Amino acid sequence: MNLDLESMSREDLLALRKDVERAIETVDDRRRAEARAAAEKAARDHGYSLEDVVGSAKKAPSGKKNPPKYRNPEDARQTWSGRGRKPGWIKDALASGRSLDDFAI
Structure with a gap:
């Protein structure tokens, strides 16, 4: 053209x-x-x-999200389900001698 x-x-x-x-x-x-x-x-x-x-183009989300088991007492928005990689705040706490039980919800 x-x-x-x-x-x-x-x-x-x-x-x-x-x-x-x-x-x-x-x-x-x-x-x-x-x-x-x-x-x-x-x-x-x-x-x-x-x-x-x-397969179908649109799949409904499974809705299965693991509920949090641990919460950072210094920042309640930070939680962890106990699965997958440990967040930095958990790693730091464990390195300083604290237990996971200290953060259990």
Whole structure:
């Protein structure tokens, strides 16, 4: 596509700029839709739906969050479930000789 910008009126150039900005804003959405359509076709060609191949796009959060077992007495916002890496305030307290029982909720 070769546009002769020099021969276009100001109104035509402004309309073109608006169209270009709209196209730029939607390019990712359009490409994503094209990719999804291609993936759906490939799945259909093999006798499956896209959801059969990749599962549901939206999964409900499990809602299972481990409740805190320990709380920092100096900052009640800092808690730890006892699982995973120990937070710095727990490491520091243990290094200074305190027990985990001192922080139990």
